[in-house]
Amino acid sequence: MLKKYAIIVAGGSGSRMKTELPKQFLEINGKPILMHTIEKFAMNSIELILVLNVDFHEYWNNLCIQHSFTIPHTLVKGGNTRYQSVKNGLAFIKEKSLVAIHDAVRPLIKQETILEAFTQAEQRGNVILAVPSKDSIRRMQDDVSIAVPREDYYLVQTPQVFLSDILIKAYKEPFRNEFSDDASVVEFAGHKIHLMEGDSSNIKITFPDDLLIAQALLKK
Amino acid sequence: MLKKYAIIVAGGSGSRMKTELPKQFLEINGKPILMHTIEKFAMNSIELILVLNVDFHEYWNNLCIQHSFTIPHTLVKGGNTRYQSVKNGLAFIKEKSLVAIHDAVRPLIKQETILEAFTQAEQRGNVILAVPSKDSIRRMQDDVSIAVPREDYYLVQTPQVFLSDILIKAYKEPFRNEFSDDASVVEFAGHKIHLMEGDSSNIKITFPDDLLIAQALLKK
Numbered sequence: 043m044l045k046k047y048a049i050i051v052a053g054g055s056g057s058r059m060k061t062e063l064p065k066q067f068l069e070i071n072g073k074p075i076l077m078h079t080i081e082k083f084a085m086n087s088i089e090l091i092l093v094l095n096v097d098f099h100e101y102w103n104n105l106c107i108q109h110s111f112t113i114p115h116t117l118v119k120g121g122n123t124r125y126q127s128v129k130n131g132l133a134f135i136k137e138k139s140l141v142a143i144h145d146a147v148r149p150l151i152k153q154e155t156i157l158e159a160f161t162q163a164e165q166r167g168n169v170i171l172a173v174p175s176k177d178s179i180r181r182m183q184d185d186v187s188i189a190v191p192r193e194d195y196y197l198v199q200t201p202q203v204f205l206s207d208i209l210i211k212a213y214k215e216p217f218r219n220e221f222s223d224d225a226s227v228v229e230f231a232g233h234k235i236h237l238m239e240g241d242s243s244n245i246k247i248t249f250p251d252d253l254l255i256a257q258a259l260l261k262k
Numbered sequence: 263m264l265k266k267y268a269i270i271v272a273g274g275s276g277s278r279m280k281t282e283l284p285k286q287f288l289e290i291n292g293k294p295i296l297m298h299t300i301e302k303f304a305m306n307s308i309e310l311i312l313v314l315n316v317d318f319h320e321y322w323n324n325l326c327i328q329h330s331f332t333i334p335h336t337l338v339k340g341g342n343t344r345y346q347s348v349k350n351g352l353a354f355i356k357e358k359s360l361v362a363i364h365d366a367v368r369p370l371i372k373q374e375t376i377l378e379a380f381t382q383a384e385q386r387g388n389v390i391l392a393v394p395s396k397d398s399i400r401r402m403q404d405d406v407s408i409a410v411p412r413e414d415y416y417l418v419q420t421p422q423v424f425l426s427d428i429l430i431k432a433y434k435e436p437f438r439n440e441f442s443d444d445a446s447v448v449e450f451a452g453h454k455i456h457l458m459e460g461d462s463s464n465i466k467i468t469f470p471d472d473l474l475i476a477q478a479l480l481k482k
Contacts, residue, residue, distance in 0.1 A: 172400060172407070176468050178418035178443045180392060180457070187392070187416065187455050189446040195415075196407065198398035223398045226409040235407050237400070243471040248396050251463040251479055258478035259471055 045139040046160055048083040048201070049131035050115075052076060052094045052146035053124050064098065065247050066146040067105070070257050075247060076102075077111050078149035078260065083142070085153060090115035092146075093131045125217045128224060132213055135206050140164055142201040143224045147247040150259055155241060156201060162238055163203035170203070170225045171240030172196035199240040204228060265359040266380055268303040268421070269351035270335075272296060272314045272366035273344050284318065285467050286366040287325070290477050295467060296322075297331050298369035298480065303362075305373060310335035312366075313351045345437045348444060352433055355426050360384055362421040363444045367467040370479055375461060376421060382458050383423035390423070390445045391460030392416035419460040424448060 052066045066076040096119045120127040162169040180187040202224045212231035221227050225235045243259050272286045286296040316339045340347040382389040400407040422444045432451035441447050445455045463479050
């Protein structure tokens with residue numbers, strides 16, 4: 043099997059961060075979300091790269107000391123966009139490998155899902171987690187909402203896992219607005235994106251209520 | 263203002279129910295989900311109609327006695343499909359009014375949201391709750407997943423509120439596969455569907471983890 047990397051992307055631009063503590067530092071059960079997330083990837087010789095806005099490197103290092111957090115990881119400067127942050131992380135990948143990209147604020151990912159995603163990506167070139175929608179879906183078209191067939195749509199999560207050479211080459215393309223995640227970058231480079239069933243509890247912590255939700259699910 | 267009805271639809275066909283207790287009867291904080299949901303609508307002279315599979319009418323009546331649950335509501339037989347269940351509920355609407363349709367397993371709806379939806383529906387003819395997706399979205403096309411612009415899509419919730427005459431007339435159309443919710447029925451009848459911003463915590467209890475989530479959010 044190829045060597046495995048995981049790039050944990052802690053988003054948020056410097057400007058947005060000034061007003062409030064970025065979500066990845068909020069605590070769940072007494073520990074920052076980011077630590078919960080990193081712990082899930084700390085297995086089976088996955089090499090960890092954490093991309094974080096440089097303004098928070100010292101803060102993070104202090105948090106690690108306070109929490110006696112000793113999981114080895116390479117700390118990398120974030121960019122102004124998620125796209126640039128991933129690109130900065132990719133610069134630290136030195137050999138042909140499998141690279142998982144994961145949102146820092148998805149601490150509920152399961153370890154067996156991570157391993158399964160690496161296995162499938164090695165076989166198929168890439169794989170991303172996705173779940174069907176529990177809700178009906180509508181598309182806006184000229185200011186009118188139109189019902190679309192829900193069964194044709196999937197909600198995309200992370201990790202998204204790729205062969206390193208494909209991913210690094212795809213990220214040579216300059217940023218485009220439609221690059222909403224890593225899969226869209228690799229798709230633009232001409233590759234078919236493979237889906238693997240995610241888990242509805244693998245939520246992205248976005249709103250205050252999501253903290254309560256993550257707390258309940260992590261206690262389980 | 264027009265008279266207000268709320269039809270609470272407790273889905274599930276008889277056959278599916280045989281294997282397990284339908285989700286609306288599972289308890290959160292010692293009380294069935296369905297009671298939490300009905301309590302949210304018990305205000306401002308909203309007349310309540312509960313549509314429930316007939317096999318569970320006696321079970322429900324006993325639950326109401328056990329829990330001293332006295333909120334007045336008309337109990338109506340469910341159909342084999344959600345479409346038929348709503349239609350059965352609509353048969354009890356006798357005057358021109360506003361009708362909210364709501365999933366029994368969305369107990370986290372907020373009272374102010376319900377009232378705002380009634381107000382907007384009176385002004386615009388209809389309104390449904392919807393939220394933007396936090397996740398990227400992909401559409402399957404000939405077995406290949408394609409990234410779509412997330413900002414064009416909305417995830418639809420309930421309540422969905424309509425002027426009664428429009429809704430009742432729309433439900434005269436025989437069932438079609440694309441009728442995934444009430445809005446799609448009314449849209450098929452030629453009406454533009456209006457969206458109102460929902461709340462990401464207004465989840466549909468579908469998976470076991472959703473029970474833990476609802477429990478955490480209801481405690482708040």
